[in-house]
Amino acid sequence: MKSLIFTYLLTYGGSLVAVFNPYIGLLIYVLFAIVQPPVIWWYAVPVGNYARIIAVALLVGWVLQNTGSWSFGKAKTSVWLLVGFLFWMALSTLFAASPDRASYFLEIQAKIVLPFIVGMTLIDTPAKLKQLAWVIAASTGYLGYELNLQYLDSPNRLYFQGFGSLDNNGVAVTMVTGAAIAFFLGSEDDSIWRRWFAFILAGLQVHVILFSQSRGGMLALVIMAVVCALLLLIRPKVTRSLTYMGMALVIGLALAGPSVWERFNSIFVEPEERDASAVSRLELWTACYQLMLEEPLFGIGPNHFPTYASRFGFTEGKASHTTWLNAGAENGFPGFVLLLGFFVYTSWKCFVLLWKCRTDARYRDSMDPFCQSACTMTVASLAGYMVAAQFVSLQLVELPYYVAMLGAGALKLSSLPGPTRQSQPVRLERPTGNYR
Numbered sequence: 480m481k482s483l484i485f486t487y488l489l490t491y492g493g494s495l496v497a498v499f500n501p502y503i504g505l506l507i508y509v510l511f512a513i514v515q516p517p518v519i520w521w522y523a524v525p526v527g528n529y530a531r532i533i534a535v536a537l538l539v540g541w542v543l544q545n546t547g548s549w550s551f552g553k554a555k556t557s558v559w560l561l562v563g564f565l566f567w568m569a570l571s572t573l574f575a576a577s578p579d580r581a582s583y584f585l586e587i588q589a590k591i592v593l594p595f596i597v598g599m600t601l602i603d604t605p606a607k608l609k610q611l612a613w614v615i616a617a618s619t620g621y622l623g624y625e626l627n628l629q630y631l632d633s634p635n636r637l638y639f640q641g642f643g644s645l646d647n648n649g650v651a652v653t654m655v656t657g658a659a660i661a662f663f664l665g666s667e668d669d670s671i672w673r674r675w676f677a678f679i680l681a682g683l684q685v686h687v688i689l690f691s692q693s694r695g696g697m698l699a700l701v702i703m704a705v706v707c708a709l710l711l712l713i714r715p716k717v718t719r720s721l722t723y724m725g726m727a728l729v730i731g732l733a734l735a736g737p738s739v740w741e742r743f744n745s746i747f748v749e750p751e752e753r754d755a756s757a758v759s760r761l762e763l764w765t766a767c768y769q770l771m772l773e774e775p776l777f778g779i780g781p782n783h784f785p786t787y788a789s790r791f792g793f794t795e796g797k798a799s800h801t802t803w804l805n806a807g808a809e810n811g812f813p814g815f816v817l818l819l820g821f822f823v824y825t826s827w828k829c830f831v832l833l834w835k836c837r838t839d840a841r842y843r844d845s846m847d848p849f850c851q852s853a854c855t856m857t858v859a860s861l862a863g864y865m866v867a868a869q870f871v872s873l874q875l876v877e878l879p880y881y882v883a884m885l886g887a888g889a890l891k892l893s894s895l896p897g898p899t900r901q902s903q904p905v906r907l908e909r910p911t912g913n914y915r
Contacts, residue, residue, distance in 0.1 A: 482520035490529045494536035501540030502601045506614045508533045508594055512877045513618035513653070518643035519625050534590070537597065547600030552894020553832075554887035557825045558599055561880075564810075564817035565592045568781055571810045575780020584781035584809075584874065591880050598881075602888035605847040611885055612856060615878070616664050619657025620680025623687045626650070630690050638692050648871035651696020652864060654684040656878050659703050659860035660885075666711070667852050695870035703863030710855050713837045759793070760800050760870065766791040767804035771812060778811040802868035819865075822883060826861045829854035829886040832893055850889040857886025 489507050497504025511530040541547065551558050568585055575581040602608060622642075629636050642650045658681045665677030688696045770779055770787065779787060784805055788797035799805040807815030833854050836843040843851070864879045873879075 480523065482516065482523045486516040486520070486524050486529060490527075490532050494532055497533065497536040498540045498543065501537050501544055501597065502607060502610075504533055504537030504540060505594060505598050505601065506610060508537060509611070509614055509881050510618045512881070513615070513657075514622055515643050519622065530590075534594070537594070541597050541601070544601075547597070548603060549600055550891075550894075551599060551887075552891045553828060554599065554825075554890040554894075557821060557828070557883065557887045557890070558596065560817055560821040560824060561592055561595060561883075564814060564821060565589060567777075567814045567817055568810055571777045571780055571814060574777045575783055577780065577783070577786075580786075581781040581783060587875065588781075591877050595880055595884050598884050599887060599891065602884075602891060605849045605892060608853045608885060608888050608892070609849050611881070611888070612660055612664060612853065615657060615881060615885070616661040616677060616680050619653060619878070620661055620683055623654055623657075623680070623683035626687045627683055630687075634690065637687070637690065644875045647691045648693045648695050648867075649873055649876050651688045651691040651693035652699055652867045652871065652873055653876055653878050654687045654691075655696055655699040655703055655863040655867065656860045656882055658684040658688075658700075659707065659863065660856045660882065662707065663852060663856045663859065667848075693871070695867040698870065699863035699867035702866045703859055706862040707859045710833070710859055713833060762791070763793070763797070763800050764804050766793075767799050767801060767808040770808040771804070771815070774808075774811060776811045776813070778807065778809045778814060781809050784808055798872045800870065800872055802871070802873045804869075805872060805874065822861055822865055822879070825883045825886050825890075826858050826865070828890055829857045832890065833858070846893055850892050853885050853889040857882055857889070861886070 489510070493504060493507040497507070508530060511533060516524045516529060517526045565585075565588055568588055572578055572581040572585045598611075602611075626637060626642070637650060638647050641647055645653065661677045661681035661684065665674045665681065668674045668677065685700065688700050766788070767784070769791075770784070784799045785796045788799075789795040799808065803815060803819050806818045810818075833851060836846060836851050860882045861879060864873075864882075867873070
């Protein structure tokens, strides 16, 4: 009953608020995209168009706010790479063998790109960036909490059933992406209770990755942890942050049981010792590349690889198990470059911004500290995602796009004229002397 009230309150109450404050509507939309109330609370919340209702109110409020600011600054290229990918996917849909089948994925991508654009026009203060980061961390952390409860009841449920439209791989990579946000929120927050709350959220997500039995998720977690450690060296409070990182590493190793190590180590076995799943991935990648060569411009059409799988000896309906090569097979080389370029470019620009802050004190002092934190979160989070995306199909995972919006928002704010740091009140000295 509480979950139903919560869902209805956010949907209808949030819609009313979103008309006057569209950014609140965006935050609720992101929350619904991660938590998926009808899936996580299937026993209480009926299937409904909750996200769509919020989206409509968000767009109405956005229009009433004159569609925000379209001055994206350093994030301009990131925005147009993603818009370009949506446009190219639309062209691929027109030339697909089954436009109706392709339009399903086109609609999903549009539901991701449009909120991204709206968010980028509305983000104009570091406070909004912090709100977005906490919504991502709290939503993924709560999802991790619910999945941990399910694991106690049925250890294999996630592995066999997944979560909603995501399989165990998609859930694991979602947890990797969210855990990086939660960890950096905790390591750089001066409030003790917020710090440990964020660490608990991160820990819940890491445990989900371990029992998901997703090799792609485990590899992404390792990559994310290495990148986190490297980024901590160029951030303030190095000693404290590395201490927390060490604690997290010890706890993570303690939670990883024999089955987790056996599953992870199977990534590195000799070719003749690989299981059928690992061998088929290499064959699927080859099939995707072959399709890219055959249809280099527009590809075979979105959501069409499963219909071509039987041509390469797989059962019809087989997924490609690679996000990047699948994008190339279904949308051609331009689609491959635009999608991968969006994530790579955003991550790289965030890293460059962090490096400038480390090497140039004047540059560092001109930026709000949370903008720097947002860049750190984005680089670490997307590093794990981009590696995992080569091994699993993540077309339906929305969270990485909102993490990219976090980094792109920081890039936008860093381009504003004058300092992004909030002004401190000026203290006036009492005049001395005798004035008449």
